[in-house]
Amino acid sequence: MENKKGTVQCINDEILEKLSLKNRYKFLNNNLTSILKPKYFNFLRESQRFYLKFEKKHNINHTEDLYEWIPEIGKQGLITRVNNFEELGLSYEPYGITAEFMRIIATDFFDPQLVMGMGTSVLAANPLILHHENIEERLQALKDLVTGEKIGCLCITEPERGSDAVHMLTTCKENEDGSYIVNGQKIYQTNGSKADLAILYAVSEQNNGNTMAQFLVDASWEGWNVERINIPWTPRVHVGKETFTNLRIPPEYVLGKPGLGREYLFEGLNLERLGVVLVNVAEAWNAISHATIFANMRKQFDKEILKYQGVGFPLAEMWAKTMTLTLATLHICQIIDEKMEQTGILPKSFNLAMFALASQLKSQSAKLSERVCYGCANLMAGAGLCDNTLMSDLLGISRIHQVGAGTSQMQDYIMSLGLRQLFKML
Ligand SMILES: Cc1cc2nc3c(=O)[nH]c(=O)nc-3n(C[C@H](O)[C@H](O)[C@H](O)COP(=O)(O)OP(=O)(O)OC[C@H]3O[C@@H](n4cnc5c(N)ncnc54)[C@H](O)[C@@H]3O)c2cc1C
Numbered sequence: 001m002e003n004k005k006g007t008v009q010c011i012n013d014e015i016l017e018k019l020s021l022k023n024r025y026k027f028l029n030n031n032l033t034s035i036l037k038p039k040y041f042n043f044l045r046e047s048q049r050f051y052l053k054f055e056k057k058h059n060i061n062h063t064e065d066l067y068e069w070i071p072e073i074g075k076q077g078l079i080t081r082v083n084n085f086e087e088l089g090l091s092y093e094p095y096g097i098t099a100e101f102m103r104i105i106a107t108d109f110f111d112p113q114l115v116m117g118m119g120t121s122v123l124a125a126n127p128l129i130l131h132h133e134n135i136e137e138r139l140q141a142l143k144d145l146v147t148g149e150k151i152g153c154l155c156i157t158e159p160e161r162g163s164d165a166v167h168m169l170t171t172c173k174e175n176e177d178g179s180y181i182v183n184g185q186k187i188y189q190t191n192g193s194k195a196d197l198a199i200l201y202a203v204s205e206q207n208n209g210n211t212m213a214q215f216l217v218d219a220s221w222e223g224w225n226v227e228r229i230n231i232p233w234t235p236r237v238h239v240g241k242e243t244f245t246n247l248r249i250p251p252e253y254v255l256g257k258p259g260l261g262r263e264y265l266f267e268g269l270n271l272e273r274l275g276v277v278l279v280n281v282a283e284a285w286n287a288i289s290h291a292t293i294f295a296n297m298r299k300q301f302d303k304e305i306l307k308y309q310g311v312g313f314p315l316a317e318m319w320a321k322t323m324t325l326t327l328a329t330l331h332i333c334q335i336i337d338e339k340m341e342q343t344g345i346l347p348k349s350f351n352l353a354m355f356a357l358a359s360q361l362k363s364q365s366a367k368l369s370e371r372v373c374y375g376c377a378n379l380m381a382g383a384g385l386c387d388n389t390l391m392s393d394l395l396g397i398s399r400i401h402q403v404g405a406g407t408s409q410m411q412d413y414i415m416s417l418g419l420r421q422l423f424k425m426l
Pocket of ligand 1: 120153155157159164188189190191231239400403405406413
């Protein structure tokens with residue numbers, strides 16, 4: 001039964017039973033079966049089977065410490081599928097951005113906050129895929145993140161530098177032995193107060209993005225201090241504020257010296273924003289699956305509420321918008337996977353075009369997820385707002401996606417710059 005949180009039951013037994021993870025997966029699969037290639041549909045089903053067993057085995061009620069689940073999920077190869085990780089001896093199949101989409105949808109239906117925590121470990125792993133240079137410490141860190149043995153975070157935002165991330169105040173100073181000393185502060189790092197490993201950006205000259213460096217940091221080192229921030233909409237996800245006091249970074253952990261950091265930061269941004277798109281689409285489907293099951297069962301005035309136009313029509317519209325965005329997302333995923341298959345790397349020109357595409361999809365999907373999660377909860381009324389189902393988690397988490405990975409205003413700004421560039425090409 002779905003009444004997860006051990007609080008007062010508001011929804012009747014019959015409907016709670018029908019809202020099971022198994023039934024919500026079935027609803028999703030019936031929507032996607034005709035549009036997915038068998039390889040991806042089979043992987044989606046395989047991931048779902050894992051979470052169905054996991055839910056049963058641990059008798060999950062979604063109040064648990066989600067970080068404790070991550071090693072077991074890692075053993076199953078379900079932390080990330082952006083790569084096959086052959087260099088780590090893993091050989092994941094299928095892999096790529098479409099496979100990652102499937103992994104995220106299956107995970108989100110199980111627990112939306114888990115997706116946020118696990119997803120940020122992936123953001124810490126991604127720079128290591130590109131910049132490990134076969135150095136043992138980096139490969140070990142990558143393996144630990146990908147297999148869930150360790151938790152990662154990404155340190156870009158600072159207390160005084162949010163949207164203006166390039167003009168950092170956190171400094172790094174090189175020692176004679178090639179190590180660096182970092183001083184400064186970061187804020188709002190997802191996983192920050194749980195992280196074992198971090199990707200950290202700092203500049204050798206304050207406010208000068210051209211002097212930015214990229215580091216891998218072990219959070220157990222002296223000089224790393226972290227406080228937990230409370231984000232009430234995602235109460236089970238740790239978010240941190242970190243202070244660095246003469247934090248020494250050994251040479252093996254310097255992924256990009258001053259001068260390379262800015263390029264490395266931007267090369268990861270498209271993938272990060274696309275990752276947020278996948279999460280947004282997953283959340284919208286999760287909310288629609290709840291609302292559809294509920295509206296088909298809940299009766300008022302002796303009729304299922306879906307049959308009233310006031311309920312059925314807005315639900316149908318949210319369904320149509322979610323499917324439309326799913327098709328667009330699958331299309332871009334397919335293009336990326338094909339390019340990666342052909343050349344092993346995204347061509348620079350395509351990566352540039354991706355800047356506008358990632359911003360367009362990120363801003364639209366964040367708005368859609370927020371509207372659909374709220375819209376579905378609203379149609380479910382009391383049942384959507386109480387904590388008997390994951391709708392309360394979806395309501396909270398869908399409200400933060402316009403801020404993380406660059407605010408909607410910044411996406412609009414990037415897109416307006418794109419329109420200017422296109423005009424100049426005439
Ligand atoms: C839950 C959560 C998780 C996060 N996770 C991470 C993480 O893992 N790692 C990390 O480094 N950061 C993370 N962040 C930080 C996030 O990326 C920043 O919050 C975001 O970039 C905005 O910065 P800010 O909050 O300082 O707002 P500010 O930059 O101060 O912006 C305030 C307002 O001004 C607007 N604004 C600013 N500049 C412009 C402009 N030029 N044009 C128009 N409008 C503008 C913004 O859109 C916003 O509305 C997270 C944030 C949250 C809330």
